[in-house]
Amino acid sequence: MQKNPVLQISGLTGGYSAKRPVLHDISLDVQPGEMIGLIGLNGAGKSTTMKHILGLMTPQRGEIRVNGRMREENPEQYQGAIAFVPEAPELYPELTVMEHLEFTARAYGVSEADFQSRTEHLLDLFRMRDKSGSLSIHLSKGMRQKVMIMCAFLAGPPLYIIDEPFLGLDPLGIRSLLDFMLEIKRSGSSILLSSHILSTIENYCDRFIVLHQGVVIAQGTLDEVREQAGKPGIPLEDVFYSLVQDRK
Numbered sequence: 001m002q003k004n005p006v007l008q009i010s011g012l013t014g015g016y017s018a019k020r021p022v023l024h025d026i027s028l029d030v031q032p033g034e035m036i037g038l039i040g041l042n043g044a045g046k047s048t049t050m051k052h053i054l055g056l057m058t059p060q061r062g063e064i065r066v067n068g069r070m071r072e073e074n075p076e077q078y079q080g081a082i083a084f085v086p087e088a089p090e091l092y093p094e095l096t097v098m099e100h101l102e103f104t105a106r107a108y109g110v111s112e113a114d115f116q117s118r119t120e121h122l123l124d125l126f127r128m129r130d131k132s133g134s135l136s137i138h139l140s141k142g143m144r145q146k147v148m149i150m151c152a153f154l155a156g157p158p159l160y161i162i163d164e165p166f167l168g169l170d171p172l173g174i175r176s177l178l179d180f181m182l183e184i185k186r187s188g189s190s191i192l193l194s195s196h197i198l199s200t201i202e203n204y205c206d207r208f209i210v211l212h213q214g215v216v217i218a219q220g221t222l223d224e225v226r227e228q229a230g231k232p233g234i235p236l237e238d239v240f241y242s243l244v245q246d247r248k
């Protein structure tokens with residue numbers, strides 16, 4: 001095991017009210033260059049975990065560290081190390097695709113040279129070049145999702161938090177996104193993504209964290225979670241089904 005995780009969560013208990021926590025004593029880490037799949041049924045606590053990581057919610061117990069530092073130590077540095085792609089696209093209706101990219105580049109302090117090269121690559125990869133001058137209100141749902149994804153990738157931070165990225169993307173968009181996530185990994189950045197499309201992420205994620213009713217019930221490589229479920233050699237979807245069925 002490596003020593004300096006990009007993200008380290010220890011004993012996190014949290015949620016929307018102190019009386020009824022949604023997350024119970026969650027511990028996990030994400031190492032540099034790793035892609036981790038956070039999986040769980042509707043309401044398992046995936047988005048709530050992400051909101052805690054992003055600093056939108058405060059832990060009731062436990063701590064969250066990004067590059068070894070808690071958010072309170074240096075909120076700007078902490079936030080600058082993370083790019084988030086939410087489940088539902090949130091864009092400025094009066095800005096064009098290119099203006100969103102420029103705005104993100106300024107917010108993250110991306111150099112002009114990096115901006116040019118990354119933008120060129122992303123517009124081609126996601127086949128959005130002919131839409132670069134379009135206002136976001138004139139884009140389709142999948143195209144708006146692509147803008148969110150391109151903005152996150154443009155920022156080039158060490159840690160990506162990606163909530164259900166495949167929803168609304170066409171098959172080519174999904175393939176482009178998966179290919180690009182592999183590029184990100186190769187560059188040394190890390191990705192924590194949630195998805196219900198287990199067959200899609202099965203062969204891409206290095207490890208999986210299975211969340212059930214706010215508790216981590218299994219985590220590890222595909223083989224390790226198979227072992228924890230007592231189901232060697234079966235697809236991730238069946239492993240997942242077996243793990244949550246046992247705990248209904």
Ligand SMILES: Nc1ncnc2c1ncn2[C@@H]1O[C@H](COP(=O)(O)OP(=O)(O)OP(=O)(O)O)[C@@H](O)[C@H]1O
Nearest residue numbers: 015016022040041042043044045046047048049196
């Ligand atoms: N704003 C909120 N206020 C109060 N409770 C909430 C709020 N958002 C979510 N919850 C509750 O927190 C629990 C975890 O929800 P969360 O959104 O984290 O699940 P999820 O795993 O992301 O689910 P999904 O797969 O449906 O996106 C659920 O019981 C949900 O009802």
